[in-house]
Amino acid sequence: MLCLEDNPLIAFHLEQLIEDLGHVPMLTLSSFSELKKVSELSADCALIDIDLVDGRTGPEAAKWLRGKGVPSIFVTGQRELAEDYADRVVGILSKPISQEDLEEALSMIKPN
Amino acid sequence: MTDDGAGLFDEPLGHVLVVAPYRRDSSYISQLLGEQQIDVSIVDDASLAQHLDWSTSVLVATHEALSDHVIETVAQHLEDQPAWSEMPIVVLLDRASPSDRIRGALGVSWPRSRLLFYQRPVSAIELLSGIQSALLMRSRQREVGNYVEREVELRRELNHRVKNILASVTSIFQMTMRGSESIDELKSDFSGRLRALTEVHGAVFEAATKPVPISEIVELTFAPYRVEKSDRIILKGPEIMLTHEAATTLALCLHELATNAIKYGALSVPDGEVRFDWNIAGDNVIMRWEESSGPPVRKPEKSGYGTGYIKSALSSLFGVPPKIEFQSEGLRLEITGPVDRIRRN
Structure with missing residues (x-):
């Protein structure tokens, strides 16, 4: 699992939730520009916030990841904004997220 | 203005x-x-x-x-x-x-x-x-x-920030809850973390559009302990003007280190000492936390909130993970990363 989240507290929480659900938080980054520098990406899924350190780049990151075959889920406090880019992701979760929300969203990805 | x-x-x-x-x-x-x-x-x-x-x-x-x-x-x-x-x-x-x-x-x-x-x-x-x-x-x-128009923009921005803070507080609460063994522990840990967040929010707000000096972050984190333990807490390093995000993260990490030292580490005994220093070497900043003369340290079986948060937050702040060692004479933490990731002029 890959996380793109610029708030370290929330990133930490996400990592723990991912572990609790039996997945591995492989990499957590705070910007799209950092993500583009990653040479080998082996994530099965990405959790992405809309606003990152380098601006409103979450949607771009989702598009970029989709091009690499990695499905994404938005985890955001700006649901309305996220809806505009709904076609780039497999799900949208509103902050604050719970373990149940995350589990449900991830179950939509698993079949692949 | x-x-x-x-x-x-x-x-x-x-x-x-x-x-x-x-x-x-x-x-x-x-x-x-x-x-x-x-x-x-x-x-x-x-x-x-x-x-x-x-x-x-x-x-x-x-x-x-x-x-x-x-x-x-x-x-x-x-x-x-x-x-x-x-x-x-x-x-x-x-x-x-x-x-x-x-x-x-x-x-x-x-x-x-x-x-x-x-x-x-x-x-x-x-x-x-x-x-x-x-x-x-x-x-x-x-x-x-x-x-x-400006007011509409401000209101939107304010809403965004409030949501962000509430999400942070929710995360702190959830994470504190899972690590707590009693209601009393939950109460004191949660309120301590909220206080740290409140303090650093105040400093960031006061700074407005300006960066926040690292000395201020260090000072506000250790102020509650320095009265009685002043000679046992050594804080040293050159001034660095921090971005608001770096200031917040650093304050919360230092809060975890300080409270851990008081509860289990060097500051839990009369003679223990804590040293936090930082230096700039070329493009890098090196931050070091060293506890000494404390009770014997053992590596905890599972990583708690404090170490978990520090690892996650510092990794994201610097792009590289910190080195955390549970040495017998005390906990040590060291991180070396590009100073540009935390500095704003």
Whole structure:
């Protein structure tokens, strides 16, 4: 699992939730520009916030990841904004997220 | 505070649009305004619609210009105005015309406008001062418009921030809850973390648009403990001006380290010492936390909130993970990362 989240507290929480659900938080980054520098990406899924350190780049990151075959889920406090880019992701979760929300969203990805 | 909007005196007061079918009128008005360096355009019935836009400050129309088409075009423009706008319109009526009727009719056709009527022949000074005060009125309206726009933006930004903070607090609560073995522990850990977040929020807010000095972050984190343990807490390093995000993360990490030292580490015994120092070497900053003379340290079986958060937060802040060692003489933490990731000049 890959996380793109610029708030370290929330990133930490996400990592723990991912572990609790039996997945591995492989990499957590705070910007799209950092993500583009990653040479080998082996994530099965990405959790992405809309606003990152380098601006409103979450949607771009989702598009970029989709091009690499990695499905994404938005985890955001700006649901309305996220809806505009709904076609780039497999799900949208509103902050604050719970373990149940995350589990449900991830179950939509698993079949692949 | 500086206002980034251009002031009244930096730019022309605005643009005046004139619809006057008789050339004599139009050239008279344009000359009169031109002499005062007022920006003016003459338009006709057909081209009015394309010229009438938000750069139009004042519309001047003569009696003959008030065709159904012109009245309709202006009405449409007024309807499309933003909430702050009431376009001033100067109307020059003929002495012989039924002025009361026209005034009444225009008032109905052109709601949300500021109508100024003059009867021809009108003296130059009278017309000029009328148009000038209309221009002033218009620029006041624009100021209000900018103000309203800025407020809407601020409200949106505020909402975003509040949501972010609530999400942070929720995360802190959830994570504290899972690590707590009793309600008392939950209570004290959670309130301690909230206090740390509150303190650093205050410092970041005070700094406003400026960066936050690292000395201030260190000071606010250790202030509660320095009274009784001042000689046992050594804090040392050059000033670094931090981004707000770096200041917040660093404060919360130091809070975890300090409370851990008080509960289990070097500050839990009378002779223990804690040293936090930082240095800049080339492009890197090196931060070190060292506890000594404390109780024997054992690596915890599972990683708790403190170490978990510190690892995650510092990794994200510097792009590299910190080195955390549970040495027998005390906990040690060291991180070396690009100073540019935390510094703002």
